[in-house]
Amino acid sequence: xxxxxxxxxxxxxxxxxxxxxxxxxxxxxxxxxxxxxxxxxxxxxxxxxxxxxxxxxxxxxxxxxxxxxxxxxxxxxxxxxxxxxxxxxxxxxxxxxxxxxxxxxxxxxxxxxxxxxxxxxxxxxxxxxxxxxxxxxxxxxxxxxxxxxxxxxxxxxxxxxxxxxxxxxxxxxxxxxxxxxxxxxxxxxxxxxxxxxxxxxxxxxxxxxxxxxxxxxxxxxxxxxxxxxxxxxxxxxxxxxxxxxxxxxxxxxxxxxxxxxxxx
Amino acid sequence: xxxxxxxxxxxxxxxxxxxxxxxxxxxxxxxxxxxxxxxxxxxxxxxxxxxxxxxxxxxxxxxxxxxxxxxxxxxxxxxxxxxxxxxxxxxxxxxxxxxxxxxxxxxxxxxxxxxxxxxxxxxxxxxxxxxxxxxxxxxxxxxxxxxxxxxxxxxxxxxxxxxxxxxxxxxxxxxxxxxxxxxxxxxxxxxx
Numbered sequence: 001x002x003x004x005x006x007x008x009x010x011x012x013x014x015x016x017x018x019x020x021x022x023x024x025x026x027x028x029x030x031x032x033x034x035x036x037x038x039x040x041x042x043x044x045x046x047x048x049x050x051x052x053x054x055x056x057x058x059x060x061x062x063x064x065x066x067x068x069x070x071x072x073x074x075x076x077x078x079x080x081x082x083x084x085x086x087x088x089x090x091x092x093x094x095x096x097x098x099x100x101x102x103x104x105x106x107x108x109x110x111x112x113x114x115x116x117x118x119x120x121x122x123x124x125x126x127x128x129x130x131x132x133x134x135x136x137x138x139x140x141x142x143x144x145x146x147x148x149x150x151x152x153x154x155x156x157x158x159x160x161x162x163x164x165x166x167x168x169x170x171x172x173x174x175x176x177x178x179x180x181x182x183x184x185x186x187x188x189x190x191x192x193x194x195x196x197x198x199x200x201x202x203x204x205x206x207x208x209x210x211x212x213x214x215x216x217x218x219x220x221x222x223x224x225x226x227x228x229x230x231x232x233x234x235x236x237x238x239x240x241x242x243x244x245x246x247x248x249x250x251x252x253x254x255x256x257x258x259x260x261x262x263x264x
Numbered sequence: 265x266x267x268x269x270x271x272x273x274x275x276x277x278x279x280x281x282x283x284x285x286x287x288x289x290x291x292x293x294x295x296x297x298x299x300x301x302x303x304x305x306x307x308x309x310x311x312x313x314x315x316x317x318x319x320x321x322x323x324x325x326x327x328x329x330x331x332x333x334x335x336x337x338x339x340x341x342x343x344x345x346x347x348x349x350x351x352x353x354x355x356x357x358x359x360x361x362x363x364x365x366x367x368x369x370x371x372x373x374x375x376x377x378x379x380x381x382x383x384x385x386x387x388x389x390x391x392x393x394x395x396x397x398x399x400x401x402x403x404x405x406x407x408x409x410x411x412x413x414x415x416x417x418x419x420x421x422x423x424x425x426x427x428x429x430x431x432x433x434x435x436x437x438x439x440x441x442x443x444x445x446x447x448x449x450x451x452x453x454x455x456x
Contacts, residue, residue: 158339161316
């Protein structure tokens with residue numbers, strides 16, 4: 001257990017902790033919009049972007065976040081032509097194909113590729129900790145500010161437009177924010193680790209919580225608790241972090257389902 | 265006499281093409297106006313045009329500057345599976361719970377998807393009806409409501425009008441319209 005407190009493990013732990021709080025919250029809004037598949041798609045695109053950046057000797061975070069943001073903008077442009085989750089399915093396939101091809105053909109990319117898909121927290125360093133903390137400090141208040149608009153535009157689109165509020169700004173603002181957070185998170189937690197934190201805690205929270213605020217709190221606590229437990233288990237058992245996190249979250253999710261109560 | 269909140273003269277609205285006949289009406293503060301007419305004549309499109317969503321192809325639409333509109337459509341908000349309770353919903357639109365019927369007032373803490381369809385509809389309607397607004401547009405508000413619900417809705421509309429809001433109500437429920445509305449405008453009257 002003492003090894004946990006060494007800087008080698010403490011730094012990656014703190015980086016992951018930032019996203020263990022942020023991703024479940026973003027996951028709630030993605031689930032509200034029925035866009036949880038988007039998280040999976042953008043995580044793959046971000047992985048491909050990071051691998052591209054490595055090929056061109058650019059910062060990984062810049063490549064991952066940059067390509068994911070470009071993908072989000074393109075998706076918004078063609079959203080009206082691609083119904084349902086088609087756009088996200090295409091992004092997912094493109095991101096996955098590009099990432100695997102880059103991993104196979106660039107010798108230097110193999111280690112990064114495995115880290116991104118296994119979720120090893122290998123590439124966590126001090127600049128990444130700073131970026132992760134910056135993500136937390138910037139994204140949390142922005143999400144809190146967007147929250148009412150996101151709920152209103154989803155549940156009462158006619159009421160929203162009757163107030164002459166531009167819905168596209170809310171959609172685009174949330175898309176870009178979520179994509180940027182998800183891309184940076186993917187660099188540290190890996191594709192599946194990030195997706196597990198976006199998907200599982202909101203899934204349980206939506207089934208169990210009796211109000212929106214309680215849903216957010218429940219989701220964040222489940223994400224944080226699952227993350228800490230998974231980190232310790234992966235360290236103790238010397239297992240790759242991503243799969244352990246997924247298993248722990250699913251187990252907690254199944255135990256936590258559902259017992260509806262009334263809020264006061 | 266105070267100036268009307270909104271006035272239309274020969275307004276023709278639609279989406280890709282015009283779908284409503286020309287319609288002229290005015291709505292004053294404290295007034296409840298019923299909008300009736302056959303299916304497909306464009307009553308809902310007319311409401312959408314007033315909020316700026318549907319296109320105006322001809323005629324004139326004047327709104328008092330700074331007018332706050334609230335629109336309830338026939339589409340039920342997608343509450344299924346969401347961790348939302350009645351209090352969340354009212355907070356979202358800024359509506360007050362004051363005056364809510366007793367059979368709903370004590371259920372504000374319940375998840376919306378655990379309420380009956382009628383209760384959910386009334387609460388969704390209430391969130392619009394009691395939101396801060398000068399003009400409230402309601403599209404078939406009596407759908408899914410039982411007799412008690414319709415009676416409470418009528419009371420709530422009168423109360424809202426008494427507070428100075430103007431209400432435009434599209435409804436097929438002639439008894440409700442006759443009972444609650446101060447004036448009734450027939451859409452498509454004289455249409456070939």
